[in-house]
Amino acid sequence: MRFIRAQYRNETFYAILDGEKVIRLQHAPYDAVAPEGSEYALTDIRLLAPVEPSKIVCVGKNYKAHADELKEDHPEEPLLFLKPNTCVIGPEDEIIYPPQSKRVDYEAELAVVIGKKAHHVAAGHGKEYILGYTCLNDVTARDLQRADGQWTRSKSFDTFCPIGPWIETELEEGNAGIRSILNGEVKQDSNTCMMTHNIDKLICYISACMTLLPGDVIATGTPEGIAPMNVGDVIEIEVDGIGKLRNRITK
Numbered sequence: 001m002r003f004i005r006a007q008y009r010n011e012t013f014y015a016i017l018d019g020e021k022v023i024r025l026q027h028a029p030y031d032a033v034a035p036e037g038s039e040y041a042l043t044d045i046r047l048l049a050p051v052e053p054s055k056i057v058c059v060g061k062n063y064k065a066h067a068d069e070l071k072e073d074h075p076e077e078p079l080l081f082l083k084p085n086t087c088v089i090g091p092e093d094e095i096i097y098p099p100q101s102k103r104v105d106y107e108a109e110l111a112v113v114i115g116k117k118a119h120h121v122a123a124g125h126g127k128e129y130i131l132g133y134t135c136l137n138d139v140t141a142r143d144l145q146r147a148d149g150q151w152t153r154s155k156s157f158d159t160f161c162p163i164g165p166w167i168e169t170e171l172e173e174g175n176a177g178i179r180s181i182l183n184g185e186v187k188q189d190s191n192t193c194m195m196t197h198n199i200d201k202l203i204c205y206i207s208a209c210m211t212l213l214p215g216d217v218i219a220t221g222t223p224e225g226i227a228p229m230n231v232g233d234v235i236e237i238e239v240d241g242i243g244k245l246r247n248r249i250t251k
Helices: 064-069 142-148 199-207
Strands: 002-008 011-018 021-025 035-041 046-048 056-060 079-083 094-096 108-114 130-137 161-168 177-182 185-191 217-219 234-239 243-250
Touching: 002 021, 011 035, 046 161, 108 177, 108 199, 108 234, 130 217, 130 234, 130 243, 161 243, 199 217
Parallel strands: 056 217, 094 243
Antiparallel strands: 002 011, 002 046, 002 161, 011 021, 021 035, 056 079, 108 130, 108 217, 130 161, 177 185, 177 234, 234 243
């Protein structure tokens, strides 16, 4: 099943995407999936970011080859950082290149959307807390990351967290192709099987220190192949079994 957030005229709502048909829901699909009765054509609505997280919990250097290309150590335990929810945008929204930076990179990631409150989740039970999966671009001002020595500013600019295009509830999350495509050219091309820390471990590890709420997002890390984007570029993040998230870079 695919869940979306949609805008139709002046209304915003959650819905099921069934082929080209949009089936409006009464509310967010966390507690129950309750159709409202209205249906729309996909061409008549605007896709929004499919989730409204209270926080985005990110995992750094979760692909060894990415740590190697940065010439940095590969952490033995998940390396966590946060992105604020104010940087979330949806498919086809514009990524704004901040004037403070001279290098802004894409980072293709599989994102996990939490479906119910999670705290101290036991090993092997992580999947019980997942609503579904989507694509995420952990946009990073790489020069500021290096200058600051920590990651908050470089990853937190408004528009630096494109998410979408929808939430896919059925995915072989441990064996999904993941890639970034810049102006039509494949730049990153890997598979989620290359993650060091799998999704169950991430949910258990994160929920041991903070409560995850419905709608929260875990960004599971990016593979090797990062590089800068420029104003006017189009970046696509693709995960097999989900689809493509497309955004343009602007000033």
